[in-house]
Amino acid sequence: MVAMAESAISIRNLTKDFPVGISGKKLRAVEGLNLDVGDNEIFGLLGPNGSGKSTTIKIVLGLLEPSVGACTIYGKSSRTVAARRSVGFLPEAPYFYRYLSGRELVCYYARLCGVGKAGLAHDVDSVIDLVGMNEAAHRRVGTYSKGMLQRIGLAQAIVHDPQLIILDEPTAGVDPLGAAAIADIIRELKSRGKTILLSSHLLAQIEGLCDRVAILHRGKLVSEGRIDELVAEKQADSFVVEGLEPGGHAAVQKAIEAEGGRLVRVEKPRLSLDAFFLNEVQKRESAHEAAVVEKEDPK
């Protein structure tokens, strides 16, 4: 557990029980959770369905009350409305008022969060620009695709310039290009000093994005720390070698054994499928755009 000067989120001994019917039985969703999310980091909350991620997020947002324990956001109890002034939230599979345009929607939420009329237009325009929704902002939300909904959802979450942003499955149902765009926005937010807590099933994305992660299972914390530290094979080192002659494998193995080591395996280094896909698609996108430009202006 990493202790920070002032944690963005500090959870102590959190337990949440849900009553089941009127029989007095209870379902324990979270048990004895202790967690800190540091300032200006991207923190991933992982776990299978039913592990307590959503319950934890709702308690952080003050939408649920803990049965035992406490949660604070920058030192303020998460049960107070004041704590939410510093929080922006994008729910899973967001649904918004279909009859409003994207801009109207972001304006509405900005005003609810107390953004003054003086800076409203500027703040709304800048977040719409950040999420890349300039061209569609005038259209009704009911006409948006899944990816557009996620992006306008992100805009409404950050329009009031919160310090902490909580994203629940931000890339669920979004294609890899869209997901990559959202990941870029998240990195941009971090560079602006924001703290992001995100919950996701898409481990490949978490791996490329998060500084630290926590893994929940049946309501309990099973693991927490920096990704590099968690996934590293502690007892082994890997060397990536280029231009080695086929006969050189034996010599390398001999050298390793001379130093007391053991060659475990030899394999080709791999790009992630995500990275390979993005490379291929982006290359072709650039080629297509160049062809279109050339066609329009043969000079």
Next chain:
Amino acid sequence: MSFLSPSRIRLIAANTFLEAVRQKFFNSLLFITLALVASSTFFQQFDFGTSELKFIADFGFGALFFFGSILAITVTTQLFFNEIENRTALTMLAKPVHKFDFLAGKLLGVQLLMLAFVCLLSFVLAGILYWRETVLMSQFGPETFSEGRILRYGDILIFGFLQWLKFGLLGAITLFVASFSNTNIYTIIVSFCILVVCQLQYIARDAYGDMEQGVGRLLVQGLGLIFPNFQLFNVGDQLLFTSQEALPAATILRITLYACVYIAGFLLLAHLSFRRREI
């Protein structure tokens, strides 16, 4: 970030109103009610003389009362549960918005809708009555209308206003039921039952006077105190005609204050219940 923020409540109310006017149910019911009120011109076939105006007024007031009550309950229920089921309530309450402001905004939005409904119907009814009265004046000559028109048109607005207050109270009751209910249908049924009890509770009070001391009398007295008296708002048959004594302003003021106190009371109950609700 204060509790009871008028600007937030207004914002939520405006958005609720926008959502409500788009609802097919509201538009259908409005159309039906307007058509019914307009159809009251059918009474001219019966040749009732100036009494035709009474028939038109009774019909119009009855339509406003009946359909307005249905609308108040169903629209409040629908708008509340839409927020819960679509999880837009989640997005909103994750913001620095008090649950009370959310409820108050919802109720105010419904009241704006009911105001539009009441105003439209009142003006249509007033228009029909004015037209028929003019026709009857030319038909029956000046002796029948020797003291001018026989209708007090301001009374239509008074009736509309009192019914609007009653719809607000009904909306607050529905919101309270919705705050602990899990489904639309349960909310609508329970709210309609409460409407019927409130409408008839004055009978319990009248009966109380005739009962002997005992558990029955206590229960009846309790019933008369627990449920608000909706019959207080049904003054349509005492309004409108100049031959009848006008309803005193003091009575109208008392009824208004009574409604406001009860609306605040039920809103508070809804808040206390909704505070514990896990979304």
Next chain:
Amino acid sequence: MKFDHPILLRIRAVVLTLVFLLILGLLTRPLEAPAWKRVQAGQPELNLVGMEGALGQGIIVGMLGGFRSIMADFLWLQTNVVWQDRERAKLDSMVRLVTSIDPRPVFFWINSARMIAYDVPHWRIQEEGGYQTVPEWRQAAIDREQAEQAFAHIRRALEFHPDNPRLYLEIGQIYLNRLDDPAKAAPWFLRASEQPGSPYFAARIYAELLRRQGKNAQAYDFLKGLFLRLPDDEPYAQKGIILERIRELERTLEITPAEAFNPSRNT
């Protein structure tokens, strides 16, 4: 013992809610009671004794629930249908039902009285064979029976509307037009003329009925007093016609010019 079992928590919530509403009811009583007293004064008691069979459950609840006026209006429309179909027995019960549910509109009382006094005798005579077949004494008996029923009906109306001149006029007109009895009609026209808002013709008809009975002196005195009471600037008062009648009676009573009525001297 922990008091957190869900059933106990729910019971507690219900009890607290009821207590809160009870307190709210008590606190608002000072506002509600005077307002309710005033509103209730305008809503006469429903007299449903003997009517429950004729009324369905829905109608009773509807009336009690604030649709009283509109229920009465719809039942009146039904009464008109029954009247068109000449269903005598049903007309009688419908008329009593409508005026029991809502006795406030005078319109219901007067029109139903007219149906009883004017239309039903005609139906009964037709049922018994028609005007050519039914002897005159029998026709007169039927007229009298129906007239008495109409009078009883209007007397019930007078319990709710003791000051309404139209009800007195209606009795007078039935005596005059159906029973051809100016002696019995006259007092009713007089009483009508004494009610607030009475039409001017009521007094004139009373005087005319006195004259028809040969009570010229009484008619003469009455008309003189009437002339002086009536406003000069009211065309419907028809003071010119009254003065003509006074002059006619002076001729009949052989009153000398010196003793003749002089409006300017007597004002």
